[in-house]
Amino acid sequence: xxxxxxxxxxxxxxLLYVVSFAQFFDIVNGASVSVAILPIAxxxxxxxxxxxxxLNAYTISFAGLLLVSGRLGDLFGHRRMFMFGLFWFALWALxxxxxxxxxxxxxxxxxxxxxxxxxxPTAMALIATTYPAGPERTKAFSIFGAFGGLGAVVGILMAxxxxxxxxxxxxxxxxxxxxxxxxxxxFIVIPVLPAKAEKSKVDYxxxxxxxxxxxxxxxxxxxxxxxxxxxxxxxxxxxxxLALIALFIxxxxxxxxxxxxxxxxxxxSFTTSVILAFVSMAKFQGIIYYAxxxxxxVYEWSPLKTALxxxxxxxxxxxxxxxxxxxxxRLSLKPLILVGFLLRSGSALMFAxxxxxxxxxxxxxxxxxxxxxxxxxxxxxxxxxxxxxxxxKDQGLVGALYNTxxxxxxxxGLAILNVIAISTNGNIDGAVRGGPALAKGFHxxxxxxxxxxxxxxxxxxxxLPWDKPVRPTVATAHKNVSTPSxxxxxxxxxxxxxxxxxxxxxxxFSSEVAGHASxxxxxxxxxxxxxxxxxxxxxxQV
Numbered sequence: 001x002x003x004x005x006x007x008x009x010x011x012x013x014x015l016l017y018v019v020s021f022a023q024f025f026d027i028v029n030g031a032s033v034s035v036a037i038l039p040i041a042x043x044x045x046x047x048x049x050x051x052x053x054x055l056n057a058y059t060i061s062f063a064g065l066l067l068v069s070g071r072l073g074d075l076f077g078h079r080r081m082f083m084f085g086l087f088w089f090a091l092w093a094l095x096x097x098x099x100x101x102x103x104x105x106x107x108x109x110x111x112x113x114x115x116x117x118x119x120x121p122t123a124m125a126l127i128a129t130t131y132p133a134g135p136e137r138t139k140a141f142s143i144f145g146a147f148g149g150l151g152a153v154v155g156i157l158m159a160x161x162x163x164x165x166x167x168x169x170x171x172x173x174x175x176x177x178x179x180x181x182x183x184x185x186x187f188i189v190i191p192v193l194p195a196k197a198e199k200s201k202v203d204y205x206x207x208x209x210x211x212x213x214x215x216x217x218x219x220x221x222x223x224x225x226x227x228x229x230x231x232x233x234x235x236x237x238x239x240x241x242l243a244l245i246a247l248f249i250x251x252x253x254x255x256x257x258x259x260x261x262x263x264x265x266x267x268x269s270f271t272t273s274v275i276l277a278f279v280s281m282a283k284f285q286g287i288i289y290y291a292x293x294x295x296x297x298v299y300e301w302s303p304l305k306t307a308l309x310x311x312x313x314x315x316x317x318x319x320x321x322x323x324x325x326x327x328x329x330r331l332s333l334k335p336l337i338l339v340g341f342l343l344r345s346g347s348a349l350m351f352a353x354x355x356x357x358x359x360x361x362x363x364x365x366x367x368x369x370x371x372x373x374x375x376x377x378x379x380x381x382x383x384x385x386x387x388x389x390x391x392x393k394d395q396g397l398v399g400a401l402y403n404t405x406x407x408x409x410x411x412x413g414l415a416i417l418n419v420i421a422i423s424t425n426g427n428i429d430g431a432v433r434g435g436p437a438l439a440k441g442f443h444x445x446x447x448x449x450x451x452x453x454x455x456x457x458x459x460x461x462x463x464l465p466w467d468k469p470v471r472p473t474v475a476t477a478h479k480n481v482s483t484p485s486x487x488x489x490x491x492x493x494x495x496x497x498x499x500x501x502x503x504x505x506x507x508x509f510s511s512e513v514a515g516h517a518s519x520x521x522x523x524x525x526x527x528x529x530x531x532x533x534x535x536x537x538x539x540x541q542v
Contacts, residue, residue, distance in 0.1 A: 011189045015130055016140050018185050019123040020147040022086060026116050027148050029093065029175040031155025036168040046102045056222050057106045061113035063407035064215030068207045070121035070400020071259050074393060075202065078122040079190045083183055085118025090179035097172035121399035126190065142325025146318040157307060206259035209248035214404065216241025221411045264394060272463045273386035276456055277405040280379050282413020283344060283452040287371055289414055290445050291351060291364065297438045298356050309360065313368040320376045333381040337460045340378025345453030347371035352446035356436040385464065413452065421445040
């Protein structure tokens with residue numbers, strides 16, 4: 001064993017923290033940019049229509065490339081894709097910091113989103129292939145998610161300090177420096193797996209149609225709020241995007257090595273989980289955005305005071321996700337999901353009765369506590385259900401598709417809620433104005449979020465199976481697998497001969513729960529844009 005291999009073995013436990021910090025700094029970057037929209041726009045002379053693209057450019061490229069990046073990680077190695085993503089993210093973050101015009105900023109920000117798309121699904125896969133299924137992996141993903149929640153808080157607070165001192169450009173320069181440090185650490189702590197005997201084939205046509213199709217749909221959802229969903233500027237893009245998605249599905253049913261094997265959608269638990277993720281993130285984004293609007297418009301708080309109002313939400317996410325991660329392997333998931341959706345509906349209902357005379361401690365504060373508990377009880381088990389029945393070779397794809405559902409749900413939900421709020425904004429003549437008069441529209445948006453939560457509840461009740469909790473077993477026999485950290489995975493030889501995939505409870509937590517939704521926290525511009533192979537998952541022979 002070489003000195004480098006010895007060093008990698010010694011530092012392997014640090015892998016979890018490297019990928020978690022990658023998630024952390026990505027979310028810090030996004031949350032900071034959301035707060036810094038106004039100074040960025042002022043310094044680079046953005047026009048009013050261009051301001052939305054400070055966030056939208058990153059969101060569209062991120063969502064559009066998730067599927068391709070996740071599958072490329074499955075084919076060519078999650079380590080390779082993760083490290084490439086860090087390098088690409090750092091490079092374009094640095095370019096963004098030197099932007100001299102809106103066009104330069106928007107293009108560089110979109111290219112930076114490509115790096116994030118390469119790191120998110122591969123980070124999930126690296127954790128899943130390093131930690132055995134069950135409590136150990138659940139704990140790992142809970143730590144991963146807790147870093148996301150902390151990143152949202154740090155990003156908001158850091159942005160205020162940087163903007164007031166050395167400038168918004170250091171938001172991107174600090175992100176670039178952090179990504180390069182993590183890249184160097186990744187070279188040491190992430191193990192190098194043997195190359196696959198068979199050369200991987202890339203479905204180029206599928207990659208092109210999938211990327212352009214998803215990108216077009218996200219673009220349509222985001223810009224439809226501004227121009228109208230039936231406008232000549234948006235509807236042709238939506239029609240072309242749907243045609244490209246249809247062509248992509250046709251291609252995947254014909255090619256020998258598809259980018260997205262259609263068999264993945266035959267897994268009922270996975271398909272249902274993607275739909276629930278879509279609904280869940282639509283509601284999550286709505287709560288974040290309209291709570292923000294309530295604080296700034298109804299309470300007339302400053303951006304800094306608004307950020308402090310969200311502090312309990314993000315800090316409780318760190319605690320609750322860690323505790324839930326330890327409990328989930330011993331619990332049945334469906335009841336948790338049902339309770340989670342009900343709690344989230346209840347929190348939206350509480351916000352629906354907030355007005356300028358309502359104390360923060362009377363309704364918003366307890367509503368935030370109930371909401372984040374509901375998110376942990378619903379979204380975390382949904383993610384476990386999504387990856388449970390998928391083959392190990394498809395885990396990168398599963399992570400990418402799941403995150404695509406999250407990314408599509410966020411802007412779609414916000415777009416629908418915006419229509420509801422704007423159409424009933426408190427003025428008799430329908431004219432738009434600011435201040436507490438907007439509370440009526442906000443209340444109706446929160447009532448719509450109650451309906452979203454109830455829809456998620458009934459969909460889960462009807463479709464999801466009543467699975468039994470997975471109990472840890474005492475190992476008496478061992479079956480070696482290629483990854484050293486998984487070599488001790490075993491089951492009692494006198495009880496069963498195989499463990500079926502449905503009996504392996506995998507816990508996967510994404511940055512999306514407390515990450516990409518929280519990072520799209522938009523204060524001044526008043527808009528938020530949408531922001532698992534070595535454990536063999538067929539049978540473990542004993």
